[in-house]
Amino acid sequence: MPDDSNTGAKDARGRLASRLLGGGTEPDPRFTLANERTFLAWIRTSLALLAGGVAVEAFMASLLGPELRKTIAVLLLVLALVIGGGSFFRWLNVERAMRSNSPLPLPLIAPVLAIGGALVAAIMVVFVIARPA
């Protein structure tokens, strides 16, 4: 960050960081970097869902009715929102667990992604089957 010369802001940020991270000892930097990459993989998943939602709304006007199109687009965008926000808390919880040497928490966003993705796919399958030829 460019404003690191401002010690007051740095102190405040340090306090916030230590409160969020909950003490403990710094883990091996390799684990911290691995956690960061996993977080980024979740973020890209979220961005892919976002792009999917935008694409449904933008490209499927001639195929889907307005209600169904909106439903699928909003479902994908909400899923992107939940995965995107959840990935930060996932990252934070893993970091906290590593600092306190406790077992890593289970990823709650994984079943959310699985169920959400399956739901959108199921809606599309029903639509394709029910659509008059």
Next chain:
Amino acid sequence: MAAPNDPDPGDPARHGDSGLQPERTDLAWGRTTMAMVVAAALFLRWLPHHGWFVGTLVCGAIAAALAINLTQKRRFHRAVRGINRETMPPDLGSTAAVAASVVVLALLGIYTVLFLPLQP
């Protein structure tokens, strides 16, 4: 696990990690930038249908991609330093910022789909 084997103190990019963690993390951030640009490009497709408001989404995604790109070097050197010193605080700022960007983009996207009527 690879121990740092005498990193050259004169070169800030030199490290002894055989797992190439700084490089892989750097590339992961780079891929995230690309994904952000793809999202921006798709938002562009909304522009003729949903009006000027979508411009904020395009600009927001581009700004986020640019911000990640411009801070890449800083993060890479931070990781190398962390590997060499065997200790590194987690990058709370970068992760919080990129997660917040995605959340805001998704919220604005939902708003666009639900409340901005399609223009012919």
